[in-house]
Amino acid sequence: MSFRERLQAWRYNLIPDHLVGEILTKRWTDNAIPFLVLVATVAAFGTSIPGFFKPFSLQESTRQLGEFSIVVTGLTVVMLGGGIDLSVGSIFALATFAAVSGFFIFELPVWAAFLMAIGTGIAFGALNGYLIGFRRLRAFLTTLVTFIIGRAVFDILVVNYGAAIQTSSASSDVWDFIGDGSIYRISIPVLTALALAIITHIALTRSRPGWHVLAVGGSRRSAHNAGIKVKQTVFMTYVYSGFCASLAGFLIACRLSGAGPGTGLNMEILALTAAVVGGNSLGGGRGSVVKGLMGAIIVLVMNNGLIRLGYGTGTNQMVIGLMLAIAVIIDIRWLKNRHKVLNEVYVAPVYLKMGETQSAVPGSASPYALNNAISKTDYIGLGALEGPEDVILDRDDHLYCGTRHGEIIRYFAPDYSRSEVFAHIGGFPLGLAFDRDGNLISCVGAMGLYSISPDREVKRLSAETRRSWTSVQDDARLRDPNDLDIAPDGRIYFTDSTKRYDAHDWALDSIENRATGRLLVYDPKTGETKTLLDGYRYMNGVCMAHDGKSLFFAESWACRVHRYWLEGPKAGTAECVIKDMPGYPDNINRASDGTYWMAWLGMRTPSFDLSLRHPGFRKRMTRRLPQDDWLFPNINTGGVVKFDETGRIIGTLGDLTGQSHPMVTSMREHKGHLFIGGILNNRVGRLRLEGADEGWTGPLSYWGERA
Amino acid sequence: MDTKKGFDLFILNQERIVLAITAVIFVVASFGLPGFLTPDNLVAVVRSVSVLGILALGMAVVIIGRGIDLSAVAVMAMSVAWYLQMLNAGWSEAGALALVLSGVILIGLVNGFLVAYAEVPAIFVTLASASFVFGYVRSQIITADAVPVPNGHWLQSLGAVQFLDVPVEVFIFATFALIVFLFLRFTKWGRYVYFAGDNPVAARNAGMPVRPMLVLRYTISAILSFIAGLLTAASLHSMNTRVVNSTLFYDIVLVAVIGGIGLSGGKGGVRNVLIGAALTGILLNTMTIIDIPLIYQNLIKSTILLAAIIIDGVLNPRDEQTAQQGDI
Amino acid sequence: MKKCLKMLLAAAMLSTGLAAPSLHAADDPNPAAYAAALKGKRVLLVPMAMGFDLAQGWSAILKREVDAFGGVFETRDPNWSVEAGAQAITEAISSETKPDVLIVMSPDLNSYSKLMKKAQAEGIYVVLVDNPANFKADAYVGGDWTQLGRLEAEAVVKGCGPNSSKKIGLVQGDQVNATSLYQYAGIMEVLEKKYPDFKVVAKPDSNWDATTSRNVTTTMLQQTPDICGIIDFWDGDATGAAAAIREAGKQDSVFLVTTGGGEKTADCDKIADGTYGAVVMTELAQETHNMVAIIKYLLQSGQKPGTASPLIYTLMKATTKENLRPDSCWDLKALQADAEGK
Incomplete structure (x- = not known):
């Protein structure tokens, strides 16, 4: 690391710039100006009047x-x-x-x-x-x-x-x-x-x-x-x-x-x-x-x-008139310009040096080499869907996915041409999972964890966790609940990607690159939510390992996958199993052969990687340029990656045309098919998987035969 | 503005209610009170409200443009006090007048600027400037509450001028009422006042110079206040600045508003000010003739005012869906 | 009255003199005792406001006198606000630099009574000035308002003359202030007892405001055109009544009587130019010197605050054009210039 970079790392990673923005979002900062006037007034008269404070x-x-x-x-x-x-x-x-x-x-x-x-x-x-x-x-x-x-x-x-x-x-x-x-x-x-x-x-x-x-x-x-x-x-x-x-x-x-x-x-x-x-x-x-x-x-x-x-x-x-005028003018100007100030100072980028990665170039011998495997899929709901972040199938082969309009849509088997609104949530449903009783559990963007029963009753499970002692911002609130999975004992493990931005501002979080993602667990027995892990760069997909004793979760902006142990000697700790991928990982789901599918929402670019080493540059960018001109992570090319329990990459599926599935946020295997969703896509793709187990389904894998 | 309403004479609004009340009091007083219906007394009635009326004209222009000018009384009293103080200190007439007039215009400009460009609500701006103007002049310029008009000054003789046995104040009031009427009715900027008061955003989008007009309105109000102050000094031969602490401001607003000028802007005109002034003048005059002590006069006056606004509220109830936010 | 004061002072001096152990003819110990008793004493004046002639006159003379004996003189300006005045007194009582003598012009009979009692309990002498209050002050210095009313009534009767319409109008202050109420009582007493043929045709209130005074006087003159005299209760608003008379062209037929502090521009100039027929004046200088004397007495007396509450009424007389002399009035400007010069 060069001296310049070390300096940058100290400057931007150790000085808590982000607190300025967080303090400014507080309603009580409204009181700052009157409070200063108050202090000044009392101090001025207190010192000039003898015995004022007696x-x-x-x-x-x-x-x-x-x-x-x-x-x-x-x-x-x-x-x-x-x-x-x-x-x-x-x-x-x-x-x-x-x-x-x-x-x-x-x-x-x-x-x-x-x-x-x-x-x-x-x-x-x-x-x-x-x-x-x-x-x-x-x-x-x-x-x-x-x-x-x-x-x-x-x-x-x-x-x-x-x-x-x-x-x-x-x-x-x-x-x-x-x-x-x-x-x-x-x-x-x-x-x-x-x-x-x-x-x-x-x-x-x-x-x-x-x-x-x-x-x-x-x-x-x-x-x-x-x-x-x-x-x-x-x-x-x-x-x-x-x-x-x-x-x-x-x-x-x-x-x-x-x-x-x-x-x-x-x-x-x-x-x-x-x-x-x-x-x-x-x-x-x-x-x-x-x-x-x-x-x-x-x-x-x-x-x-x-x-x-x-x-x-x-x-x-005279004095009161002057004071009133000044106080009110400052107050009004402050109120009017506060959001501008906030916009300018809120994004506080940090330094990160991404690791060297293996190539993803088609034809290269690396396991990440992209191909055209998912450029031709059967489209489901083409043009009728908007933003199926996650897709899931139930025991009866019906397909469920969330939409940007705050609904969960159900497509009926076998041909998935017929659909209905399964439930109206109000927020943007992201991650989906079925529990043992067939309730559909969903992470709803900016709202929290929700459960939809088979007869469509929507219930909020959790919207907050315990507040940490040192946070300025109210981090009890779940700002960006993203994906979830359910352990055999019924506990729901889910991620909250960032504490600093609402779900729709995920791009700002990528530019800031601050590690504020959390892994949380909701216990349906007590109804309580606890924070298990904190401090990851956009914690995203979660998937229970096949044996139910550990789970994998993706750390998007760091391009890593970690494993968190629920049982065994390492219980309660996490270890990194895949690092320095060439793509930004999103949801992770089980595959029929005992391995795992992972979605890539986009690919790293040398330019953005470089910008991560220049937080000052990104800060200036967010202050001085209109958002259209910003340098964002590339989300125009994604893919699906398969890896095994040890973190070994088995292969990658891609869409080099960029037309069917440019950005992939989720995929589910079901009876020999892979269903592919993307948060910015207008379809769900169905891909026939050659040689996959035709009888394997998610609910079976998780909960066994219907009780 | 609304032609349909103009034809329907039986729709009672606040203006008509107040007019009716005024008429009733006038008729009752004419028959019941000896000496009420004499030319002299009627002139006295008009005269007693002419200063108030001029102040209310300025206030009306501001209120129609959806604002309020709490600094009117302070500007009236303090500008004239400053003027007289300078004269007493031996300033030349022209110099003193020019300085005071520019001071008055400056206050109007500052008020208008802060409301228009700093976007501070008018009530705060003018509350602050009223306080400042009073405080500055009282503490830095004049030494006592009251400042006398110097002997032999033209203000002293102005108070005694009469045409056709009618004191000059009445003519001045009438003249300004006419000027304001013509301004609001027939000039482009006068019409703009209504549009800007009715819907400032729409007026701005339509290309009207909403902000410069705001500044203009506060300047008009300040100048009218100064003229009202000169008239007061002309008749009393002094200017007592204690008037700033009195309830005169409330009287001005009441004269302007009771006749039907909506505080939410865009409605009313000089006619409404005249009706308000008529009610106030006749009420005060009759009560003084009957020799009702002042404290009871206040009670009666305010009760009638309350009745007027209640009747208006009953006849023209406001609707939750159409009421403007922040309209107090 | 003066005599009484002199006696008091003499007694005070005598007592201090007796206390001195040895007396050297060449070395009069009295000035030293006087200085010891008065030096560094704090005198605080809280009028209703500082912005009018009386308060400024008092403060100018008091300042001169208090400075002369080495005391500290301060004023507070509540600007006609009762609450601000009450607060000023409260803070004075509780402050580190507590005054030794508190001179209060009470806005009404009751508002400050409790505070003034508190001040006495804290060892502060309280002198009431000009406005009486329902409280046993260490002295009341000021006008006898009933007597003032009597003088006004006499003046207006004289001004109207025996061959007039004998109709009189009153422009009262308000119905709340002791000064207004007592004046009214004094006027009515004289008119009822001595001149039953004089009638009060109207008695509106001006609320101490000149514009209101003008308006009510205009109406009064119209309703009773043959009115011969008007008493306005204060020269602060009598300019309004005068304006109404002037505007009606009745300067010659209506005799205007008012009362004031005897300041030159406010009173004497206006008597001279015929605006006022007569002004019942309080002799401000004398009133203030009464205050000074009682302050000096109290500070040397050693008595507990609240021991006695003497009334020290100021001499009042009705001044008309006939008895107007160059020294009938005091000149605020000269007084202030004088004070500043020092």
């Missing part, structure tokens, strides 16, 4: 923050649901008045005053919700009007009952504790705000009503068409906002023990600013409670900090 100072000065963030949390929920609530200031004021009047005028106990405040807020919120949710009025205009109404009612109440409140002598320890107390140096409003934020966050992200809110905000029409009760959902968001505003109102009532004409004035603008600075989008669909909280902290720290530092009227507004 526990006592923080405990006292964060009371208002607690109340304010409660209001912002409510507003965030409304905004997530696609609405807006300008009336929060009025609700806040009315709730404050309700609490204060209940406590001081009617001299009720604190809990009754609390209920009065919350009741007021919920009633007001329900009015908003009824008008906007059920009557379908426009949120902005409606809450604008209810805001004015609420304010007017509040002013009237304060005028008429203000004196009575002021002259009352009611007092209560509970009331004072809520207003002035703290637990572990954290004031009650902050505790309440935190509790509310956590509950709201969990409700939004982990509960059905929360999902409904997000769905309605994301696309009201789609939510409606999906059967979500849009009106009720919208109604509830306003009730919730009313509840939050009144909760905050109650807290300030306890803190100030009074309500004046200025209570809650201009709060709506401040709350809206906070929600927006935090990164919640207006019109719904994007945002979170955390964003709302961050916005609330930024706005209030800024606001109070500037006042605290003695800056005059206006400085505040």
Whole structure:
């Protein structure tokens, strides 16, 4: 290895470039900008205000923050649901008045005053919700009007009952504790705000009503068409906002023990600013409670900090205006360009030096020498099929294959001219296998492992495995389940080709060439899926050895076949049995003579092999060139390879015309015929195998005579 | 725009409902309130809403183009405050006016640019610019909340100008209403405002200069705000910047929207602004004549507004399938 | 009032003087005691906003005085927001650099009461200024708003004269502020008791906004064309009422009375040009010096905050064109220039 290549290998294989892309796919990176602003704000004011971080100072000065963030949390929920609530200031004021009047005028106990405040807020919120949710009025205009109404009612109440409140002598320890107390140096409003934020966050992200809110905000029409009760959902968001505003109102009532004409004035603008600075989008669909909280902290720290530092009227507004503009512009540009950035940085190629291979040139003496053996086959479903990745035959000789349209098609024996849709899956069925009871098990691209019973009932077996501790990306999800086979004990061994790309982006995975393929096992007894092996370059076909004690699996981009031992002294380990093939292996299946068939989805080319030694080149290629101009692995010529238990290559079948079966992804032997499928082909080919066992079938080989 | 609707006079929409309410109040007040139906009082009604009306005209142009301009009040108050401050500091009339006018146009351009080219939602852009304009002028340029008009300045005399016993503000309001009407109705770009408001993507695909038009609309709104501010200063002989913290913005939006201009854009015109202004003016005038305290006036006003939008909601319910996403 | 203060001060000095063990004729110990008691003390002013004449006047004079005795003077500008004001007070109480004297202009009777009690509990003297509140402050310095209303009523009656229509309009502030409510009470008391033949024909609210004031005054003038006098509750919005009168061409027949802090451009200039008939003015300089005196007293008294709550009302008088003198008003610009010069 030259020094240059060694350098490349270190640079690209040791520095985890791919994490950048993976981090960027995380939803929480949305929060990066508001979070940075938050840190900068707190740091700036924390250092310029003496004693800012003193526990006592923080405990006292964060009371208002607690109340304010409660209001912002409510507003965030409304905004997530696609609405807006300008009336929060009025609700806040009315709730404050309700609490204060209940406590001081009617001299009720604190809990009754609390209920009065919350009741007021919920009633007001329900009015908003009824008008906007059920009557379908426009949120902005409606809450604008209810805001004015609420304010007017509040002013009237304060005028008429203000004196009575002021002259009352009611007092209560509970009331004072809520207003002035703290637990572990954290004031009650902050505790309440935190509790509310956590509950709201969990409700939004982990509960059905929360999902409904997000769905309605994301696309009201789609939510409606999906059967979500849009009106009720919208109604509830306003009730919730009313509840939050009144909760905050109650807290300030306890803190100030009074309500004046200025209570809650201009709060709506401040709350809206906070929600927006935090990164919640207006019109719904994007945002979170955390964003709302961050916005609330930024706005209030800024606001109070500037006042605290003695800056005059206006400085505040100027800074907040600038900050809002910058935050929103960055946020919008980021949102708009994020996928572009992601496209640019996501593909992070690694260095690989492919081994020297034997020739596949026709006529060369190598066992890989290609020929024209599969250029003439009997076509099944020519033109009617699209993308039969895998083919399989049952005991009654019927042929099954998946299609790009998300269906499994059955062709009827004996002439395979008649067909029907056997089952509709929804995803692209790839690998297929029959279990002992005749259920058809399939790896469905990007979805998981599915089982289709003989009477066509589709059932999901597995869609996830255990998440590994060190992964940034959620590798519990199966992104590209590819092929499977079933052990005699019924356990299903299957591959997940890559953790980094969805099934349809397999070509990107080939360019990146990162080893993220996995071998998994699904245990039908427990219903659990476990990861057995990890770190292979596009793990593809799986085939149980004839004795059922080991299995073969293909590692496509490394052009290797490995054997994984289920039993015996090497149980749980894998060893490479074939390496440096001239083609990229795909599915592997049993042959009637005790050997194995392996499909080649394409052939190595010197140019692509060379590019694998130049990760920098591939990286530049994906960034600078349109996808049409990229250098891909050659998938225009494939073939079928036969090998035995020891990994010795017996022979190769090819299609030099490139017309019948240029790319082969699977083949099945059945009663003296070989059925050939290709993921990019529009037919299944049937080839007569001279001298093969006419009675041998897959189900017989696996499960014996019909029980 | 929709000829079919034009012929069917019995379809009630928000505009007609508000018009009907206005008419009812007008008739009741005419009979019930002595001194209401006098020329002087009617002039006073129009006059009381003329500044609001001019602001609402600018807002209407923006709203029809599917936007909103929260910075109108800030631009109105702060531009004039800055102007007066310069005059008080001894600037020449032309210099001060030129500087302020370019400042106002700059704000409009920045608003429009950020909405059109940076694609930031209008409500955020203008919320931010309102805050910034107020903050910058208040903290860096002027020292007190209120700035007086210098003695002997033409603004002082403008407030007293009358033609045919009608104060000049009324004429100015009428003139701008006419100009905006002509612009929206008969100029190519005016018609484009509707198309761009109705379906910006389609308008852009059809080859209209959607983005430059957006910038134009915010600039128009800013200039109208400045003119409204000048009128305010002319009549009060000072400009109190506290108005930025008041609910004036909501009043502007209500005047623009209550008459039937949809916040989702593409609908309405100057007529709707006039109806909205008429309702507001008559309501306030009658309530002041009856001597209802302000806080009750607010309650009555907002309740009537609520009734209007509820009736509209009942008569013209929105449909889940046709509602626009993000239309708040 | 002044007398009382002087006595207090004298008492304070006497007590410190007595405490001094030895007295050298050539070496007066009092300045040292004074400096020791006042040096480095923090005075914090939290008005409703800093952007109007009163607050700026107070702060200019206070700054000069506090700087002079070696204290630290600070202001906070809540810009008319009650919550921001409450927060400013809260942070002041809990901050490391706690003020020794907190001067608060309360937006209403109740909003800050609890906070101010807290401040006293933390050992901070609280002085209420201009707006009364439902709270036992260490002093209230400012106007007697009822008395102010009485003066306004007297002024308007005088301005209307005995041969007028005797119809008066009020442009109130709002229905919530103590200042507005007490003014109204004072006006009505005088009118009912002393001048029962004067009638209030309308009493709309301006919400402290000049445009609203203009609109309601216009309507008032139309409804009652023969109105002889109008009282607008604040010079901040009385420009609106004045505009309405001017526009109706009734400058000569309608006598406008208002109240304000006695700033030159806001009040005296307008009396001079006839915009206002009379302005009941608070003498700002005197009011601020009252504050200064009480601050000095409190800081030397050693008493616990909340011990006593004296009312120190500022002298008010109605200024008209007749009794307008060059020194009737104070000039904000001059004061600020003065403060900056130092």
